[in-house]
Amino acid sequence: MIFYFTATGNSLYVAKQLDTDRYSIAQEIHKENREYKAEKIGIVCPLFEFEMPNIVKEFIKGSTFETEYFYIIVTYGMHDGGVAKRSKEFMDSLGKKVDYINTIKMHDNAIIVFDMDEQRTLEEGKKVDEHIALLKKDIEEGKEEIQFARKEELEFQAEYRKMIEKTGPAYSFPLYKVTDACVGCGTCTKVCPGGCIQIKDKKVIYDYTNCVNCMACAQACPTMAIQFATIKEPNPKARYRNVHISLKEIIDSNIQK
Numbered sequence: 523m524i525f526y527f528t529a530t531g532n533s534l535y536v537a538k539q540l541d542t543d544r545y546s547i548a549q550e551i552h553k554e555n556r557e558y559k560a561e562k563i564g565i566v567c568p569l570f571e572f573e574m575p576n577i578v579k580e581f582i583k584g585s586t587f588e589t590e591y592f593y594i595i596v597t598y599g600m601h602d603g604g605v606a607k608r609s610k611e612f613m614d615s616l617g618k619k620v621d622y623i624n625t626i627k628m629h630d631n632a633i634i635v636f637d638m639d640e641q642r643t644l645e646e647g648k649k650v651d652e653h654i655a656l657l658k659k660d661i662e663e664g665k666e667e668i669q670f671a672r673k674e675e676l677e678f679q680a681e682y683r684k685m686i687e688k689t690g691p692a693y694s695f696p697l698y699k700v701t702d703a704c705v706g707c708g709t710c711t712k713v714c715p716g717g718c719i720q721i722k723d724k725k726v727i728y729d730y731t732n733c734v735n736c737m738a739c740a741q742a743c744p745t746m747a748i749q750f751a752t753i754k755e756p757n758p759k760a761r762y763r764n765v766h767i768s769l770k771e772i773i774d775s776n777i778q779k
């Protein structure tokens with residue numbers, strides 16, 4: 523049994539190779555009774571500002587897992603910031619057991635920092651499939667390990683925290699603006715895991731109360747009409763979705779009923 527959260531498909535791509543019994547956290551989180559039982563239970567999610575996304579933490583907090591083996595895999599793009607160590611501390615603070623935490627470097631989908639076209643050129647060097655095979659082997663063998671947090675990564679994360687304390691959050695809401703390129707197709711409404719977007723009279727209405735800042739809407743917009751409101755993007759004309767994952771799979775994972 524595996525639970526995943528995804529905006530652009532990286533975490534789903536990993537989850538698909540680890541288990542066939544898969545559940546999307548964006549949908550599962552709405553269930554009142556979240557008691558799960560399986561021989562092995564895993565979580566796969568992206569890294570957001572060196573942490574597991576809040577929606578994932580909330581999901582874990584409000585769920586019970588009866589299992590022999592609980593594991594967490596965090597997908598990231600550039601710096602893991604020692605997330606495995608903090609995720610273990612998070613699990614300890616909840617009194618929940620975790621046997622294995624690891625990370626995997628993939629395409630970095632943070633469009634406010636990176637040009638998605640440039641990021642594509644780095645993908646091959648990240649050897650994603652080889653790394654997934656190693657994770658899979660560890661999990662199959664029931665390996666018990668919390669990934670070692672490298673000193674430079676912990677320092678990098680600490681510096682970032684310091685900067686945020688000084689300058690305020692990196693993201694201010696409303697995050698997005700919608701340009702005239704919008705054709706009112708509604709793709710954004712379907713990929714948003716927070717159910718934040720509606721289309722009325724072919725216009726986007728974005729209520730950011732539940733926005734988790736995953737950027738799925740901006741990434742999936744076919745006309746690239748969703749852009750950051752206050753932050754200058756390196757390339758507003760480049761967007762990303764994992765090549766192995768279809769738009770339908772992102773929609774099926776995130777659509778709010």
Ligand SMILES: Cc1cc2nc3c(=O)[nH]c(=O)nc-3n(C[C@H](O)[C@H](O)[C@H](O)COP(=O)(O)O)c2cc1C
Binds near residue numbers: 570737
């Ligand atoms: C809001 C946000 C914050 C991110 N923060 C980090 C980060 O701190 N370090 C990093 O290496 N990648 C970061 N990323 C990149 C994603 O973690 C990475 O691309 C991930 O694999 C995306 O997974 P997904 O395709 O399943 O959504 C961030 C992405 C977003 C949208």
